[in-house]
Amino acid sequence: MVNRSVGAPRVVLARALVYLALLAVVAVSLFPIYFALTTSLKQTRDAFTTPPTWIFTPTLEHHRFIWLETPFPRYLFNTLVITIGTVLLSIPLGCMAAYYLARYRSRPIQVLLFSLLAVRAFPRILLLVPFFLVARAAQLYDTHILIILIIAAFNQPFAIWLMRGFFLDVPRELPEAAMIDGCSSFQAFRRVVLPVVRPGVFTAALFTFLFAYNEFLYCLILTGSDAKPLSVAIAQYGAEKIEYWSWSAAGAVGILAPIVLFIAVMQRHLVKGLTFGTLKG
């Protein structure tokens, strides 16, 4: 009894603090995005002022310009092709490899897992010139397939490590029982194991999607006017004219919008997927 009468105001206070902290976190997360959005809707003159212009008549001019008078729709299309292609190539391969690496243990496998991490650590800019040489030799410069292959390869370590965590949670008996029932090893994997780790596959696919969607450096050097994705196109309006800043803001909103929708729809899966696998190192 005594406890409760003292506790009630304290609980209320604690609750208020939690809400306040959450509000702060939400505000900080959103503010830069809010700034990009309003900047893209302001006249350039009003966009970079002190103090900031809070009230303004919105204009869609910058958005109209980049979507109708520049090849932005084509860049968006390229981004989609690259992103979907990467997911479709990377995830099946990554799942299969992760399955193997989770099922078997040996020293070479541990070494392999560690070297995969090292691939992630290598400074990527150094591979630009060799990639360019290969791309030219294979006549793949400025094609979607080149970018897809590169991103998929770079994504393998992450996909494998992530998926391996999920597969480790699957009881070994599951595929073995299926194989005793006459399934081949691949059938056991596809029909029995894969459905169980579906949330994990989903999570890995989401991360891969984001990874491909945001890739910048390789696309910058290895694409020209044919396969250039949105991320590179936005960075093209350098500095010379201040309207370019407004266009960059409009471009930023354009590249953000699908991601916002995407995260809004998928965040449950992200959390669920990771919860399921509990990310075994």
Added chain:
Amino acid sequence: MTRRAWRFGRRRGVLCLILLVGASALLIARGAAPTAWAAEPTVHYISHRFPMLEFWVKKMGEYPGIKLEAELIPFDQALEKMQIHLSQGASTYDIMATDAFLPTFAERGWLMPLDPLIAKLRQAVEWDDIDPILVRDVCSYKGKVYGVPNLAISMFFFYRKDLFDAAGLKPPATMDEWIAAAKALTMADKKQYGTAMTLKAGDGFQNDFTYYLRTYGGDWYDKDWKVTIDSEAGVKALTTMKELMKYAPPNVLAFHNDESTVAMQQGLTAMGLLWQSRALAMDNAQVSKVVGKVSFAVPPAATKGGKSHARLAVGCYSISAFTKNDPELVFQVIGKTLSKANMRESAGLATPTRLSVTRDPEVMQKFRFIRAAADNVQAGARLVPSNPEFSEAMLQTTQTLQKGLTGELAIPEALKRAQKVMSDLMTEKGYYKK
């Protein structure tokens, strides 16, 4: 449950697959289209992005019978792409804006000598009207022509006439007057600073520093390519810059041209050294809050009546040595794009390079800053050195010089170290062998 989920996943997979196949089909169709008709050659163009070049690209796209694929990207990115592609002998680009890199690229064998084309097409492109001094000084290397000048711009002094008049000030003639005027017009509590500066390491810093260095009588190199920034002029240059920084916005070390321009357009700064290509935008109400209030002058000299040497830049279009298109066609595209009519139309964006246009009083009248630009060149605005080592060492050099402004190094020490960075490279490249 599991079974249903799995089937659902498969259906989604199939959907994705269809999407992808559809996408590829579209792409293949698009990719195949030009080859199928094959009549129109595709001309590939690359340059940095800025209004004058955007205008040329627009005009270039109107050239009949070709398909133009233009890449306009920031300066750094354009340079990187050109260097990677050209060093591997790739025929990716036909027309390139080479500007200050023309001698470097020509030396490496990446550019096509234009003399035979000029000889053949002299009439067609009205070659003799193009300023021969620019062709000789900027677009030639070892006696051969490698480029067509497409614009000239210089940096000059922008100032707020209204604020100057109110304070009874005149545009400064000397550095000391500049410092005094900047001090008088700084009201930090009201967010008004005396002067804009462009001090971000790299070409931004280099543009400003070159002006102070040369105006105090120094230069980057002497005639034997010995580096000469560790000098009395160098000390004076950095000292003046450090003094002026007191009256500049607090983050001026991160200012590139765009930040300086915004600062001016927002009324944050009262004066500053800015590029000519920014002048027109000062009077554009879409972007500027100081319409009609900004005037232009020749930048201050070291002492009264002295010379002032701001940066001058000339743009050039070159043809790649590896082009697979007909060089005559590519040359015609460039020449016809840079026509008299087009130059007349675009004179507000940069100083034209055709004599018939620059000498036209009507054009001079129309854009008030062209006068300032002409005076500026008269007063001594000059090009920067164009040896490759200059640009290769630029970032490190200017980073080191910046440390003299932040106080991380004493000014003489910063100059000494920056000089060493540049000298080491020159030594390594064999400049001082004899």
Added chain:
Amino acid sequence: MASRQQRRDRLIFLVPSMTVLAVILVYPLAYSLGLSFYNYYLPVPRTTFVGLENFRFILADDAFWEALGVTARFTGAAVAIEVVLGIAVALLLDARIPCRRFVNTVVLLPMAITPAVAGLLMRWMFESNWGLVNYFLGLAGVRGPGWTGDPAWALWSIILADVWQNTPFVILVVYAGLQSVPVEPLEAAMVDGASRAQTLAHVVFPFLRPLVLFVLIIRSMDAFRIFDQVFVMTGGGPGTTTQTITFYNYVMAFRQLRMGRASALGVITLLILSLVIGAWIYLLYRREKGEW
């Protein structure tokens, strides 16, 4: 000895993925490693073998050690803040809160933004004259610093930008972990009358430990490689106060065009990272579980 079954599985499951990796990455990696022993100046196709000269040059180069220091400070500060903040926010989200779905979405959003775009947004936020960070500081009565233009604050602007973008990754992983904290020990703790703090310390944190380690390793590796934000926000300046290893590597490769030397720097970076991460994994995971 691998069984027949294992060998067959290896062929079916592992080989395709590894083939892609090998075809795409091994040649460029090998090329780059090889290049580190050559003097290769990009514009000149001719290369000369120089042995370990490139490595000697870099180890004697002040700028390298300076960049290493900047990178270490950046990585340490950014990752520390991200992990602490990430755990705190994840715990907050785990409480009973309204509009959970909206809040989760918003909190995770920065993670998904293209780094190059995020860098641009952050450059605007930290602009000291009209940027919003200084505007809000001004409202609170604090006169904000010059951020990206101030040698004392430039690195902090990049650290804070990175915190904004990457804390969500920590939040996501820890939050997911919290969802799967086993129920029994929690109930047992409650029955024992443990306070919330005690429950956190004795039940929840030990469970989260492997997750935090995973996040720590992934984030450290990515932070160590930071490039995009530096490129967009400061270009390494003022002076060299924000010049990280990768940025310096970029300058070597594409400004100075010393591909051989830049490759050597890449190899050195790789070695440093492998050693640090390897030691980390060895110490933490081995002791934890006896295997990894």
